[in-house]
Every structure is written in structure tokens, then in C-alpha cells.
Amino acid sequence: MRGRRVLAKLPAATALFALAANPAFAATSGNLIVGGDGEAGTCTTDWSAVTTVPGWTVTQGNPSVACYSIGSFSTPAGATPGRAFIADGPYGDSALRQVVDVSSAAAAIDGGGVSFNLSGWLGGYGAYNGQAVLTASFLDAAGKPLGNPAQLSGVNASARGSQSGFLARATTGAVPAGTRSIAVLLQFTDTSASYNIGYADNLSLTLSTPVNAPSLRPPSSNVPAFDHVFVIMMENTDYAQVIGDTTNAPYINSLANQGVLLVNHSGVYHPSDENYLAIAGGDTFVKGAIYYPNIHVTASSIADEIEAKGKTWKAYEQGMGTPCNTSNNNDSYYEPDDAPFINFSNIASDPTRCAAHLVDTNQLSADLQSAATTPNFAWIAADDYYDGEASGNGSATSLKTQDGWLKQTLQPIFNSPAWTTQRSLVVLTWDESASSSGNHIATVLLGSQGLVRAGKTSNASYNHYSIGRTIEAALGLGALTANDQYGQPINDAFVATSGTGAASLSTTMPSISKGQFIAFAFDTPFAQVSAKNWIGIYPQGGSPGHGSSTSWQYTPAASGTATFDTSGLAPGNYTAWYCNNDGYTVIAGPVSFTVH
Known part of the structure; x- marks a missing residue:
């Protein structure tokens, strides 16, 4: 495991290889890159976990914020690292982007003589050549590029002496006249040889003139208010297995054609339960193949937020039998953690609360008889056979099994008063892919009252934290961690984008x-x-x-x-x-x- 290796710091001679910032440069703008150090994120000590990187929009892959305590890393001489840094994540090359508005300095920029300084710590792991590339492109008022971009790169294994760590890089130059914004792109490249082998920290962009400083804010939400949200999480199926297979999964594909299909949605962990926890609690919390009864989360869950808002919730689980039952005497495929709430200590340790909220799926039909008895939030879980795992992990048999169960379960929701007379949202997703590579899974959103776009696809990058963020926005709830607070809400499921539909x-x-x-x-x-x-x-x-x-x-x-x-x-x-x-x-x- 990478986190267990102890690696020596780079010698001073190697550290001197780093490029220092121009001492004559006088920066007066302050740092214009938001979240360039990862410190606002929930850093992970698990190389397999994906976390949200606050301040950035992900355009490729699944980057993460890692804690320095995850391993041993050299840093530039005389510098003290913070708590966290940005890494490429567990699924290969990734990229993040933000656009800095510098229009408040338009007069000074157009007058000439304004300089920029782009700097940062770039690094990677051991003998791997994975590296970070930081680019700043200067754009005019119409978003068209001006002049040459500024770029920092080159911290590959050779530059680092095949050690794990960071070198400082910096470059300066003139800001082109007409610049109104600066697109900052952080890329992790050459990372296919392993995972989490490209690193970046302390990224900074400053101008030699005052600029209105950006601040770290959660991504804006266009998610409308909903009366009811239903979440269904199936299991162990690759996106490519289910989407497009109209022979074995005709109902699932019909749902994808009726609602919004998220084409670039990924799980945040492999294996399973951490993905459930990511939606319900905003974090993966545990490492590896840990399952009930060995997960004990003491943090708050979305259930606590729902109750604090005076709203109602239930988890419906196939095979549970009596409320809050944790044995599988009634159904050999029943697993208590197919709804995540039994893993939270303040629910599992409170029999009254647990029995009031964790019930068998047989109860769903009765609760759907009126909008008043339908909870504001419902998690609906098939047992391990019907959710696709024990029936074949996305095989033809597994798809047929999932498809039949979903049709039987979802049609009563679509016929219910909560759907036909109120504002309701269904989120159908999967916990993880059958294979660990990329963890690419299908997710479909459907809504009543015309609130979800019909028959559309979204190419934006989303993951399970995006689902949590969307649920919170839909029900007016607060955030649980930085992962869901700064996660990208699934806005384009509700609002038409400016895309033309052409490549x-x-x-x-x-x-x-x-x-x-x-x-x-x-x-x-x-x-x-x-x-x-x-x-x-x-x-x-x-x-x-x-x-x-x-x-x-x-x-x-x-x-x-x-x-x-x-x-x-x-x-x-x-x-x-x-x-x-x-x-x-x-x-x-x-x-x-x-x-x-």
C-alpha cells in the first residue's frame, strides 16, 4: 500500500532544481485561484476514495483531495505543507477547471504593464511519471484566447529523483491587453500506470494590479424544490452493460429515454458500501470491503437533516420483514446495509427511531396511497438478488432481474398521488461498476410536474456526492461535509443548457x-x-x-x-x-x- 511506505525527503540539491518566483514581481491582486491548496476539502487517507475538490469544476476523471498523512512526501526546502493536497484520484488522468474574472482590472490591463505570476507545487509518486500540469489561458470578453498561455509542468519522476513529493514551479509574464478572464486548468497526465500518482498543492495566480478577489463558494444550484425524493440504488453493473441493452433491460432504458441520463457519472469507491455512505453522509467513512455490522458512523446523516427540517423519511428494504430487522431469516439475500442508515450509530442504537424509519418494501404500497403518507424522502432497496449483485453483476440474467424489479417497484410511484399531484423526483443509480476500472455507472433522474427535462442526456461530470447535493437542494437541507457542500448539483437535469446537441x-x-x-x-x-x-x-x-x-x-x-x-x-x-x-x-x- 502506498500509504505505508516511508520515503526520504529530496536532498537540498534536488530541491534547488525548483524554479523560484521572480523576486522583482510585485503582486497586488492576492491569489486569484480558489481552492488551489485543497485545504477546504474533506481530505482522505484512503487512496481508493474520491472526494470533492472545492473551488473547481471537474472536466475529466475523478480527482481527490488527499491528506498529507496518507504517506510521506518531500516538499520544497524551507516550506511547510498544510493538511491536504490535490491528487489525480483512483481512476487515471483527470482535469479540473475554473475561470477567474479579472474584468475589474480592465483599465490597468488594457493600459499595458500588468504582469502575472503563476506558481505552485507540482509532484507525483515515486518512480511513476504521473504529473500535474497547470495552465492559465487569457481570454477576452467573448471568451476567445489571447496570446500564449502560461504553463507549469515537468515534475515527472526524473525531476523528483524518483521520490514521492513536490517541487516548486513558477513563471511570470505580461497579461495581454483585452484580457477579461483567465481560464485555469489543472491536469493530471500520464497516470494510467497506477492511481493517485500526480499531485498539486499551493497553486497561485496573482496580478500586479488590484483585482476583485474571488472567494470559495458552493456551486450554484438550479435544483427546484420537491415535495418527495425517491432514491433507488442498484448494484455492481457497468454503465456499458445496461445502457443500450434494450433486450435485457428494456424498462431501464425506457426510463433513460423519458428522463435525464447522466452519461459521465461515477461511483466514488470500489467496493460497495462507501458509495451508499457518500450519498447518505457526504463521506465514505470506512476503507475497503467493510459491511454491516462492522460500520459504525458517528457523524450525522441526511436523515438527521430531514428530521431537523420537520420533514419525513423512510428506508424501504426488500426482505426486512419486521421494522428494523437485521437478520435475513425471511430472505436469504436481504442485507441490512442495502439502505445505508443502519450504519449510522444514532439510528442503529435507537430501536424506536430505527423501527419508525427502516421498514420492508411491502410497506411502500400502503404509504403511496396518499401524498400525506408518502415520506418526503424515501430510499428504496432491493435485496442482493434483485439489485443485480447475486443475480450476476450486470450479466444478462442480472439485467433482466433488475429490470423486472424496477418496473414492479417504480410504476406504483409514478401512479401515486405524490407523483401525480405533487412535485416528486426519482433518482435511479447504481453503487459501483462490475469492474473497478473507471467505476462508470448509469444514473437516471425523472420528475413529475415537468420539473425534470424529458428525454435528455447530460455529459457533465457527476458522482455520488452530486446526488447527495441534489437531494439536499431539492428538500432544502443543509450540507453534511465539504464533499456534498462543494459537490456539483445536477443542474442540467432541470435547466436547459446552451449546448446545441452537436459534437x-x-x-x-x-x-x-x-x-x-x-x-x-x-x-x-x-x-x-x-x-x-x-x-x-x-x-x-x-x-x-x-x-x-x-x-x-x-x-x-x-x-x-x-x-x-x-x-x-x-x-x-x-x-x-x-x-x-x-x-x-x-x-x-x-x-x-x-x-x-
Whole structure:
């Protein structure tokens, strides 16, 4: 385990390799990067866990905030690390973005002479070449790039002496006239060899003129108020197993076509129960394959927030029998923790409270008879056979089993007074993928009274903390941890986005220096998503099917950030193209850029 290794600090000579900030630079703006040190996050001491990174929007992968106590890391000479740093997370390359508004300094910037300083600690793990890349792109009022981006990179294994730790990097330059915002992109690249092997901390962007300083705030929410929220979590099924299989899962796919399908939704842990806890408590709390009765969470849960607001809740579990029953005498596949609340000590240790809220799914039909008896929040759990696990982990048999149970369970909700006369939301999700790679799972939102967009897909990056944040917004609840407080609410399930529905490819870096990393943002409609979609770079005049690409990579997600190292490109003009399914069918592009 990485967290158990003790690694020596880098020698002083190696530390001197770090680039120091220009001593003549006079910064008067303060740090314009929000959350560049990870200190506001709930840091984890579990390399397998995903946490929310406050202040940033995730555009690729599942980055996390890690505690320094997770291992031993060298830091720049004379510097004292804080509590936490940002890492690439457990599922490979990742990217985060924020846009800094500098329009308050427009007059000074347009007058010339305003400088910037971009700095940070970049690092990685041991002999792995995973590294962080920090880029600042200067944008005009229309969001178009100006001049060359500023970039920090190069802290690979060789630069670190194959040690785990950080080196300081900094660069300065002139802010182009006309700049009104600065797009800051933090990428973790070359991380496929392992997990959590690229690190960043103490990221800073300052200008030599006063700028209205941004502050850390939770992402804005467009989630409407709901009277009832129903959560159903199935198990152990890959996104690709269920979505599109209309033979074995026709009902599930019909739901995806009726509501909003989250195309880029991931679990926050592998294996199972930590994902349940992430929604119910805003944290994974435990490590590894820990299950009831060995989980004892003393923190508050969403149930406490619901009761504090004077609202009602119940967890309905197939096979429970009598309320708060924890034995499986009635159903050999019944597991008490298929609804997470039995893991919270203030519920498990209170028999009266437990019996009032944890009941068998047989009770659901009676409670649905009127809106008044339908709880404001309901967690509905199949037993381990019908939730897809014991029936085959996303196999054809498993999908048929899940599909039948969901149809039998959800149709009464859709026919109930709570649905037909009040504002109700259904969130159908899975705990984890059948395979651990990527932990990509399906999630569907459906709503009554026209509150959820119908027949849409979302390409935004979400995870189980986003579900928790959305439930809190829907019921007017407070946050439990930084994970749900700063988690991205699933806004585009409720509000139309500005997208055209067409595939797109873009960059904020049309002019770069040789050796810099160039990043492309890509997005494609659900119908064009393929594990073998790819982006290729061609010399000017070349294109897919006409000449060879100088560099290319697969982009299996519906949207994200693709990063290319330009050290192998000769100075000149290039175009990037986004192509479908291992072929030369262009779905977006060309995007032109120049290497100097």
C-alpha cells in the first residue's frame, strides 16, 4: 500500500532544481485561484476514495483531495505543507477547471504593464511519471484566447529523483491587453500506470494590479424544490452493460429515454458500501470491503437533516420483514446495509427511531396511497438478488432481474398521488461498476410536474456526492461535509443548457511553445459515444484519412479534456480532429493551433 511506505525527503540539491518566483514581481491582486491548496476539502487517507475538490469544476476523471498523512512526501526546502493536497484520484488522468474574472482590472490591463505570476507545487509518486500540469489561458470578453498561455509542468519522476513529493514551479509574464478572464486548468497526465500518482498543492495566480478577489463558494444550484425524493440504488453493473441493452433491460432504458441520463457519472469507491455512505453522509467513512455490522458512523446523516427540517423519511428494504430487522431469516439475500442508515450509530442504537424509519418494501404500497403518507424522502432497496449483485453483476440474467424489479417497484410511484399531484423526483443509480476500472455507472433522474427535462442526456461530470447535493437542494437541507457542500448539483437535469446537441472540439491554447501541454475540450451527443472515439493531431493540410497523424489518443467519455505533449512536434501549424469509433469519420474539428 502506498500509504505505508516511508520515503526520504529530496536532498537540498534536488530541491534547488525548483524554479523560484521572480523576486522583482510585485503582486497586488492576492491569489486569484480558489481552492488551489485543497485545504477546504474533506481530505482522505484512503487512496481508493474520491472526494470533492472545492473551488473547481471537474472536466475529466475523478480527482481527490488527499491528506498529507496518507504517506510521506518531500516538499520544497524551507516550506511547510498544510493538511491536504490535490491528487489525480483512483481512476487515471483527470482535469479540473475554473475561470477567474479579472474584468475589474480592465483599465490597468488594457493600459499595458500588468504582469502575472503563476506558481505552485507540482509532484507525483515515486518512480511513476504521473504529473500535474497547470495552465492559465487569457481570454477576452467573448471568451476567445489571447496570446500564449502560461504553463507549469515537468515534475515527472526524473525531476523528483524518483521520490514521492513536490517541487516548486513558477513563471511570470505580461497579461495581454483585452484580457477579461483567465481560464485555469489543472491536469493530471500520464497516470494510467497506477492511481493517485500526480499531485498539486499551493497553486497561485496573482496580478500586479488590484483585482476583485474571488472567494470559495458552493456551486450554484438550479435544483427546484420537491415535495418527495425517491432514491433507488442498484448494484455492481457497468454503465456499458445496461445502457443500450434494450433486450435485457428494456424498462431501464425506457426510463433513460423519458428522463435525464447522466452519461459521465461515477461511483466514488470500489467496493460497495462507501458509495451508499457518500450519498447518505457526504463521506465514505470506512476503507475497503467493510459491511454491516462492522460500520459504525458517528457523524450525522441526511436523515438527521430531514428530521431537523420537520420533514419525513423512510428506508424501504426488500426482505426486512419486521421494522428494523437485521437478520435475513425471511430472505436469504436481504442485507441490512442495502439502505445505508443502519450504519449510522444514532439510528442503529435507537430501536424506536430505527423501527419508525427502516421498514420492508411491502410497506411502500400502503404509504403511496396518499401524498400525506408518502415520506418526503424515501430510499428504496432491493435485496442482493434483485439489485443485480447475486443475480450476476450486470450479466444478462442480472439485467433482466433488475429490470423486472424496477418496473414492479417504480410504476406504483409514478401512479401515486405524490407523483401525480405533487412535485416528486426519482433518482435511479447504481453503487459501483462490475469492474473497478473507471467505476462508470448509469444514473437516471425523472420528475413529475415537468420539473425534470424529458428525454435528455447530460455529459457533465457527476458522482455520488452530486446526488447527495441534489437531494439536499431539492428538500432544502443543509450540507453534511465539504464533499456534498462543494459537490456539483445536477443542474442540467432541470435547466436547459446552451449546448446545441452537436459534437464539439475546442482549445483555449491556439498558440503554444514547443514542449507545453495542449488541452482540448471535447463533447459529443450520446448517440456518438464510443470507447474508441479519438482525437488526432495533423500537420497543416492533413486530416483523418489524408495523411498520418503526428499524435492521437482515445477519448471514450462523452465529454472531457484530452491532453497532448507537444515536445515531439516541430514548430509549425497543426489541426486537431475529433473522430468516431476508431475510424476516420469526423465528428468535430478541425481546431487549428501553432507551436512556436
